Amino acid sequence: MMQGMLLEIGTEEIPSRFIPPALEGMRKNLLAEMQNQRIACGETRVMGTPRRLTILAELEKYQIPVETEKIGPPKNVAFDQKGNPTKAALGFAQREGVKVEELDVVETEKGAYLCVRKHETGRETRSILSEVLPRLITAIPFPKSMRWSDLELRFARPIHWILALFDGTVIPFTVEHVQSDSLTRGHRFLHPEPFQVQGLNDYQKGLRKACVIVNPEERMELVLREAKEAVQQAGGIPLTQELLEEITYLVEYPVAICGSFDKEYLKLPREVLITAMQHHQRYIPVVNSKGKLLPAFVAINNTKAQDMRVIIKGHERVLRARLADAQFFFQEDQKRTLEERLQELKGVIFQAKLGTSYEKVERIQGLAVRLTKVLAPEAQEVVARGALLSKADLVTEMVGEFPQLQGVMGREYALLSGEDPGVAQVIFEHYLPRFAGDEIPATAAGAIVSIADKLDTVIGCFGVGLIPTGTSDPFALRRQTLGIIHIILGNEYSCSLQRMIEWGLNILSKKITRPPEEVQADCLAFFRARFVGLLTLQGYPVDVAEAVLAFQCDDLVDARARVEALTTFRKKPEFEPVAVAFKRVANILKGVDYNNKVDPARFETPQEKDLHKEYKEIAGKFSASITKGNYADALAALIRLRPPVDALFDHCMVMAENKLVRTNRLALLGEIAGLFSQIADFSQLSVDEEG
Numbered sequence: 098m099m100q101g102m103l104l105e106i107g108t109e110e111i112p113s114r115f116i117p118p119a120l121e122g123m124r125k126n127l128l129a130e131m132q133n134q135r136i137a138c139g140e141t142r143v144m145g146t147p148r149r150l151t152i153l154a155e156l157e158k159y160q161i162p163v164e165t166e167k168i169g170p171p172k173n174v175a176f177d178q179k180g181n182p183t184k185a186a187l188g189f190a191q192r193e194g195v196k197v198e199e200l201d202v203v204e205t206e207k208g209a210y211l212c213v214r215k216h217e218t219g220r221e222t223r224s225i226l227s228e229v230l231p232r233l234i235t236a237i238p239f240p241k242s243m244r245w246s247d248l249e250l251r252f253a254r255p256i257h258w259i260l261a262l263f264d265g266t267v268i269p270f271t272v273e274h275v276q277s278d279s280l281t282r283g284h285r286f287l288h289p290e291p292f293q294v295q296g297l298n299d300y301q302k303g304l305r306k307a308c309v310i311v312n313p314e315e316r317m318e319l320v321l322r323e324a325k326e327a328v329q330q331a332g333g334i335p336l337t338q339e340l341l342e343e344i345t346y347l348v349e350y351p352v353a354i355c356g357s358f359d360k361e362y363l364k365l366p367r368e369v370l371i372t373a374m375q376h377h378q379r380y381i382p383v384v385n386s387k388g389k390l391l392p393a394f395v396a397i398n399n400t401k402a403q404d405m406r407v408i409i410k411g412h413e414r415v416l417r418a419r420l421a422d423a424q425f426f427f428q429e430d431q432k433r434t435l436e437e438r439l440q441e442l443k444g445v446i447f448q449a450k451l452g453t454s455y456e457k458v459e460r461i462q463g464l465a466v467r468l469t470k471v472l473a474p475e476a477q478e479v480v481a482r483g484a485l486l487s488k489a490d491l492v493t494e495m496v497g498e499f500p501q502l503q504g505v506m507g508r509e510y511a512l513l514s515g516e517d518p519g520v521a522q523v524i525f526e527h528y529l530p531r532f533a534g535d536e537i538p539a540t541a542a543g544a545i546v547s548i549a550d551k552l553d554t555v556i557g558c559f560g561v562g563l564i565p566t567g568t569s570d571p572f573a574l575r576r577q578t579l580g581i582i583h584i585i586l587g588n589e590y591s592c593s594l595q596r597m598i599e600w601g602l603n604i605l606s607k608k609i610t611r612p613p614e615e616v617q618a619d620c621l622a623f624f625r626a627r628f629v630g631l632l633t634l635q636g637y638p639v640d641v642a643e644a645v646l647a648f649q650c651d652d653l654v655d656a657r658a659r660v661e662a663l664t665t666f667r668k669k670p671e672f673e674p675v676a677v678a679f680k681r682v683a684n685i686l687k688g689v690d691y692n693n694k695v696d697p698a699r700f701e702t703p704q705e706k707d708l709h710k711e712y713k714e715i716a717g718k719f720s721a722s723i724t725k726g727n728y729a730d731a732l733a734a735l736i737r738l739r740p741p742v743d744a745l746f747d748h749c750m751v752m753a754e755n756k757l758v759r760t761n762r763l764a765l766l767g768e769i770a771g772l773f774s775q776i777a778d779f780s781q782l783s784v785d786e787e788g
Contacts, residue, residue, distance in 0.1 A: 107258035113346035160219030169211035283307025323353035333383035426494035435489035465549035473541040483523025560609025662728035691767035708741035
């Protein structure tokens with residue numbers, strides 16, 4: 098019979114970004130623990146606020162009983178000729194805690210053996226939870242944990258209380274100095290007193306009365322509703338998308354207010370206003386029906402004051418100071434052009450071994466111009482200028498205060514100083530994509546400078562030994578590499594990745610400390626791993642991606658086309674027999690020399706002649722399809738080879754005693770393998786070789 102379990106960990110305010118992964122970690126860990134403990138688990142739910150992490154679950158009252166059988170010594174060893182137990186039988190019974198008379202005999206493939214069968218009744222779930230929940234609490238994943246006071250426990254924030262109930266009664270345990278009980282606390286300011294919880298039904302109701310909306314989904318809906326109601330008088334629409342989840346986990350009892358700021362500040366770039374509101378103050382910007390910013394904002398408070406006008410004035414005063422600073426920075430920055438700021442980059446260290454940002458700009462420009470000659474010759478002038486100015490906004494006052502605006506302010510200042518709009522766009526776009534799912538550069542010049550910037554970082558870091566590990570990637574090389582892949586694929590740039598890395602290595606030759614050939618090999622392997630992961634994430638089978646990229650990972654657009662064609666071909670009924678046929682060929686050719694010319698005069702059987710004839714008929718069309726990138730037609734042509742390959746294996750001994758015949762047959766199979774290997778390494782595909 099299922100009973101309700103409730104665990105609430107009460108803490109100091111936990112950072113909002115910590116909470117969702119912590120709750121999901123709690124849920125997964127509980128399910129794993131219950132499975133290990135043989136406790137049937139029904140519905141589980143996690144909820145949380147800044148001050149509490151909660152999990153509710155339906156659990157069986159007892160463990161599932163289990164029957165165990167342990168095999169002992171053989172029967173003929175366990176008993177002597179008179180049927181008396183030997184030391185082997187007595188020792189086995191003693192170890193298992195039973196009498197010899199309780200031992201059974203079981204027939205196995207090896208004969209009759211002694212065994213002991215035990216019936217283990219299920220323990221009470223409550224007693225097991227007393228052991229499990231302390232482990233569950235200490236295993237909650239946080240990006241950063243600390244020890245608090247003189248305690249040994251590491252946690253995101255100090256724990257103040259633990260509410261733990263099963264079937265309405267307390268699950269007794271202690272974590273450090275905190276003893277579990279049936280009490281919870283309400284809102285820190287509006288209802289700080291502890292109160293009793295009887296079970297799951299009154300938990301949320303009790304907290305709601307105590308001014309805590311513990312369900313994040315309900316709290317998120319309330320934030321949205323409050324924000325919309327707050328801006329009605331301003332006649333606007335709140336831009337809640339970016340902040341909604343963060344705000345939800347910043348408050349326990351959301352109360353929205355709508356404040357305003359001077360219209361004069363609307364002359365600032367839109368991104369500056371939004372950044373000042375969202376990133377610095379967690380305020381929600383307000384727009385009109387056409388998406389234009391209004392001089393208003395929404396602040397979500399965690400409490401309701403007697404006079405909310407005082408709260409509104411406080412928020413307005415804070416934002417006014419921020420916007421006044423931004424206005425000052427914007428005016429000061431315009432006194433010098435981006436080009437005039439380039440020399441300041443010599444004082445900005447990009448990385449100790451790789452030099453300054455000024456040196457990086459020079460490398461970006463050199464690599465971007467080289468790439469332009471291959472990818473977009475018409476954009477060379479814009480690329481060169483855009484690359485030169487790409488990092489100049491890093492030394493502006495605005496970006497110093499609002500780092501999120503790098504690239505954005507560079508574009509703004511470039512336009513204000515009369516730069517070509519294309520150059521200004523390059524300065525912004527070369528940072529794209531900034532995160533998973535972000536847009537790629539819309540212009541060819543922006544795409545090329547973005548590739549050059551990211552590739553310089555990847556090669557440079559690998560070149561000085563700053564290679565990402567499972568837990569450390571300080572220069573975001575995985576993201577940079579994926580960004581390059583997305584740009585190449587999005588623009589269908591048919592270019593050599595190996596050659597691009599070589600160009601970058603040449604430009605970085607005075608900086609890198611590792612052998613160039615090692616750096617190039619490591620970079621290519623890193624790109625390959627990211628590309629396999631991306632293709633798999635997009636739904637392509639991992640073995641298909643591995644098979645294609647094992648053949649070639651130099652032209653990413655071509656590689657993707659091969660993966661697409663092979664994935665489609667794999668769904669056809671002909672795929673399995675063709676792949677098995679190739680594997681039979683590959684297995685025969687392992688470790689032997691087959692690089693000889695086929696001599697039709699040495700064919701001894703009709704099967705050899707038929708296979709060679711079929712090969713000759715399709716080889717030309719196959720190669721033409723490969724050259725055109727029509728891999729679907731090339732794969733279709735391979736279907737014709739399966740019957741004659743099977744026939745050869747069924748009627749001929751490839752490894753014939755006659756050396757000349759054997760060498761000729763191996764050469765024939767080598768030609769067949771050569772066709773398959775022009776598309777992918779078929780040996781890496783998962784197929785049923787017995788089928």
